[in-house]
Amino acid sequence: QVQLVESGGGLVxxxxxxxxxxxxSGRTFSRIPMxxxxxxxxxxxxxxxxxxxxxxxxxxxxxxxxxxxISKDNAKNTMYLQMNxxxxxxxxxxxxxxxxxxxxxxxxxxxxxxxxxxxGTQVTVPS
Numbered sequence: 001q002v003q004l005v006e007s008g009g010g011l012v013x014x015x016x017x018x019x020x021x022x023x024x025s026g027r028t029f030s031r032i033p034m035x036x037x038x039x040x041x042x043x044x045x046x047x048x049x050x051x052x053x054x055x056x057x058x059x060x061x062x063x064x065x066x067x068x069x070i071s072k073d074n075a076k077n078t079m080y081l082q083m084n085x086x087x088x089x090x091x092x093x094x095x096x097x098x099x100x101x102x103x104x105x106x107x108x109x110x111x112x113x114x115x116x117x118x119x120g121t122q123v124t125v126p127s
Contacts, residue, residue, distance in 0.1 A: 011124045013086075015086065017085075020123075029074055032053055032099070035048070047110070049081065050109060051072050094122075097114035097116060
């Protein structure tokens, strides 16, 4: 398993930007596919974005496509989520997660694919 720690959450006005970070340790980061999920208040955890272990393939939920960008710096053992044009409906606890290799890209949109999770970081966009 890999240990994951998110940071960068906070309160931001609608239309603003935030960058979340996810620091990883305990496994070879450069060989780990990873993803971001979020849990809005009173709702279940949902897929936001995923990135392949090499960083060359990404996938996004329709709700964030064109506004959010996932990236991975293997030299720093850190994954990022750049969030622009934030909306009140983006309010949620954001979690980073790590998964085994070998799945199809579409499988990395499923919670069950991931075997390591961070503790989450709160993002609040007031309406």
